[in-house]
Amino acid sequence: xxxxxxxxxxxxxxxxxxxxxxxxxxxxxxxxxxxxxxxxxxxxxxxxxxxxxxxxxxxxxxxxxxxxxxxxxxxxxxxxxxxxxxxxxxxxxxxxxxxxxxxxxxxxxxxxxxxxxxxxxxxxxxxxxxxxxxxxxxxxxxxxxxxxxxxxxxxxxxxxxxxxxxxxxxxxxxxxxxxxxxxxxxxxxxxxxx
Numbered sequence: 001x002x003x004x005x006x007x008x009x010x011x012x013x014x015x016x017x018x019x020x021x022x023x024x025x026x027x028x029x030x031x032x033x034x035x036x037x038x039x040x041x042x043x044x045x046x047x048x049x050x051x052x053x054x055x056x057x058x059x060x061x062x063x064x065x066x067x068x069x070x071x072x073x074x075x076x077x078x079x080x081x082x083x084x085x086x087x088x089x090x091x092x093x094x095x096x097x098x099x100x101x102x103x104x105x106x107x108x109x110x111x112x113x114x115x116x117x118x119x120x121x122x123x124x125x126x127x128x129x130x131x132x133x134x135x136x137x138x139x140x141x142x143x144x145x146x147x148x149x150x151x152x153x154x155x156x157x158x159x160x161x162x163x164x165x166x167x168x169x170x171x172x173x174x175x176x177x178x179x180x181x182x183x184x185x186x187x188x189x190x191x192x193x194x
Contacts, residue, residue, distance in 0.1 A: 001186065003044060003142045004150050004176040005064065007057040008033040013172065016093050019056075020086035020120070020148075026059050029193065033173035034060040036193040038067025040175055047140040049074055050133075052081035052149070060173065061144040080129045083146035087120020113151065113165060126152035139180070150176060159185050 008030025012019035026034070041064060049070060051061035062072045088104070089097050098105050101118075108115045116122035126149055134153055137143070143153075150170055154160040157180065160168065170176060173191040178184075 001044065001140060002137060002178040002180055003041065003046065004153065004178065005037055005060065005142065005144045006147055006150055006170050006172055006174055007052070007054075007060040007144060008037075008063075009172045010056040012091070017091050018086045018089050018093075018097070020083045020090050021054070022091045023055050026056050030056065030060070030172060031063060033191050033193040034063035035067055036191050037173040037175060038064040040189050040191070041068060041142070044177075045140045046070065046142045048076065048138055049142045049144070050076045050078045050081065050137070051144045052083065052146060053077050053079055054082060054146075057081070057144045057146065061142070064142065064144065078133055078143075080133050081143065081145040081149055084123070084126055084148035085117065085120040087117035089117055090120065113155075114162075123148065123152050123155065127156045131156055153178075154185070157183065159183065 009027045010019060010024045010030055011027055012022065012024040014027055046068065049061055049065060051057050061075050065072045065075060088101060104118055113123040130149060130152055134156055147170055151165055155165065168188065171191060175189040177186040179186050
C-alpha cells in the first residue's frame, strides 16, 4: 500500500491563497490535523516516509512520524513532490486573481487541471516530474505532499481520469490509501480535525 497525505492546514489555506511553491507554515489547526493523521496511520505498516521539501509538508511528516515512533531523520525529502507552481497566480487569493487576470481566470475555470498557469505549471508538468518517483516508490510508503500532486499521482496511475478527478474531495491531512498492484484507491480516511 501507498499512503498519500495532504499536508495540514497552512497559514495560506486560512487566507485562501494559492500558495503553490511559496513556503508557508502550518497553522495550529494544521499541526492538530497532522497528529490526527498520525493516529489514523497507527495500524498501518510504514517502511518509508517521503515528503515535499516545503515546510507545511515537512512539518506534517515530522508530526506523523513522532506520533508513530518513526525517527524523523528517516524522512526522505523528495523535491518532485513540491506543489504546482501557480506562476503569476502564486500566493494570490481567487478574488485577487479575478481582479487582475480576469481572462486567465476564465481559462482556468474552463480547462480545470488541463490549464497551464502563466509562468507556472500544469498538471501534465506535475505528472512528468513525479512519474519516475511514483514508478519506483516502494510498498508501505507514506508520502506527504500537496493537493495538486496527489491528484496528479492519481491521474498518472489511471486511478482517476478527466471525468472523475474532482469526485474525490481531499482535505488537509486526509489519507488516500492506494493499492498500486490492483491499480485502485483502497480508501480515503478523512481527518476528523478538519
